[in-house]
Amino acid sequence: MEDENKTALSVQSGVEQPPTLSADAVSRFKALRQKPLTTEAFVAGILRGDITILSKAITLVESALPVHRAQAAQILEQCIPHSGRSIRIGITGVPGVGKSTFIESLGGTITAEGHKLAVLAIDPSSERSKGSILGDKTRMEELAANPNAYIRPSPSAGTLGGVANKTRETMLLCEAAGYDVIFIETVGVGQSETTVHGMVDFFLLLMLAGAGDELQGIKRGIMEMADSIAITKADSGNEAKATMAQAQYKSALHLFPGTESGWIPRVLTCSSVHKIGLAEVWQAAKDYLHHTQDGGFWQSKRNQQAMDWLHQSIREGLMQHFFENAEMRNSLDGFEQKVMQGLVSPYNAAQELLSEYFGK
Ligand code: GDP
Numbered sequence: 495m496e497d498e499n500k501t502a503l504s505v506q507s508g509v510e511q512p513p514t515l516s517a518d519a520v521s522r523f524k525a526l527r528q529k530p531l532t533t534e535a536f537v538a539g540i541l542r543g544d545i546t547i548l549s550k551a552i553t554l555v556e557s558a559l560p561v562h563r564a565q566a567a568q569i570l571e572q573c574i575p576h577s578g579r580s581i582r583i584g585i586t587g588v589p590g591v592g593k594s595t596f597i598e599s600l601g602g603t604i605t606a607e608g609h610k611l612a613v614l615a616i617d618p619s620s621e622r623s624k625g626s627i628l629g630d631k632t633r634m635e636e637l638a639a640n641p642n643a644y645i646r647p648s649p650s651a652g653t654l655g656g657v658a659n660k661t662r663e664t665m666l667l668c669e670a671a672g673y674d675v676i677f678i679e680t681v682g683v684g685q686s687e688t689t690v691h692g693m694v695d696f697f698l699l700l701m702l703a704g705a706g707d708e709l710q711g712i713k714r715g716i717m718e719m720a721d722s723i724a725i726t727k728a729d730s731g732n733e734a735k736a737t738m739a740q741a742q743y744k745s746a747l748h749l750f751p752g753t754e755s756g757w758i759p760r761v762l763t764c765s766s767v768h769k770i771g772l773a774e775v776w777q778a779a780k781d782y783l784h785h786t787q788d789g790g791f792w793q794s795k796r797n798q799q800a801m802d803w804l805h806q807s808i809r810e811g812l813m814q815h816f817f818e819n820a821e822m823r824n825s826l827d828g829f830e831q832k833v834m835q836g837l838v839s840p841y842n843a844a845q846e847l848l849s850e851y852f853g854k
Pocket residue numbers: 587588589590591592593594595596726727728729730764765766767768
């Protein structure tokens with residue numbers, strides 16, 4: 495035995511290491527993992543700002559399982575009276591314009607002021623391809639570690655009920671959990687900015703300076719939607735270009751018809767890396783809020799958004815019911831073949847399928 499102890503192969507008795515997690519934390523974590531939470535427990539957890547429970551509730555919202563959807567609907571119903579009291583800001587811009595750096599930087603300022611910030615991201619790329627514009631790099635590391643910030647990437651593509659509704663529902667849960675500033679980030683390359691515009695109070699467009707002709711490649715529609723524009727990366731010798739771009743966008747905005755709210759969109763320059771001009775962007779959002787709340791526009795916009803949400807939910811519910819119906823899927827398969835063979839027009843095929851559906 496003594497000889498064995500002298501070899502490197504024997505196990506020497508060492509100092510016992512304390513557990514890395516307290517026994518109490520471990521048992522709470524296990525309990526949370528094992529027992530499905532009741533709706534009451536979800537709501538209570540969300541209302542006291544418990545991030546673990548909030549994240550689990552959002553996972554239910556995003557789930558395709560009917561049993562999850564049903565519980566998510568109950569949770570939402572009880573959270574809605576506690577929601578709505580935040581400033582909702584949409585942030586868009588092409589990949590590389592500096593969205594995540596901007597959100598990280600401004601997010602730090604906002605949370606230091608005592609706000610609680612939730613950042614939700616809609617990534618349109620994942621709807622079409624498996625690739626992701628937003629999610630393939632380490633983003634917002636500081637903000638992710640900030641106890642007053644909560645970051646949630648977009649639900650995966652192909653989820654039932656549509657990404658837009660999931661994001662809306664996620665936003666409401668975050669508000670009920672006490673987040674009073676919501677950023678919804680989207681890449682300005684697809685349809686998603688229209689969707690985001692339809693669910694926020696203030697829509698911010700981030701733009702690059704000096705990328706050739708300043709107004710080239712910018713969709714007029716997106717510029718028209720913007721409540722303010724911020725030219726990013728106004729630092730490191732790029733300041734003059736940024737100021738020039740600012741003047742050009744200002745005069746371009748003059749060509750658009752006046753906004754319904756009477757708000758004049760601001761064009762600002764900023765540097766997220768050097769934290770210059772960010773306070774002005776934040777001030778623009780706050781001024782916009784005061785301006786629109788005083789004039790009653792803010793409430794009517796939120797009412798209109800609620801109506802749009804209602805109608806969209808009806809459309810999605812109808813489509814889901816139609817496409818998930820086994821008999822209708824069967825008939826649809828048949829008609830798809832006929833349409834492809836040119837035996838029936840798509841319009842007539844749709845009419846026949848709908849009569850079959852509503853005739854049931
Ligand atoms: P996103 O794709 O729109 O989220 O853009 P990112 O935030 O990832 O930024 C793209 C690149 O621009 C990164 O290399 C950043 O470091 C850089 N960047 C972002 N903001 C600034 C800024 O204010 N100044 C400078 N000089 N570079 C920046």
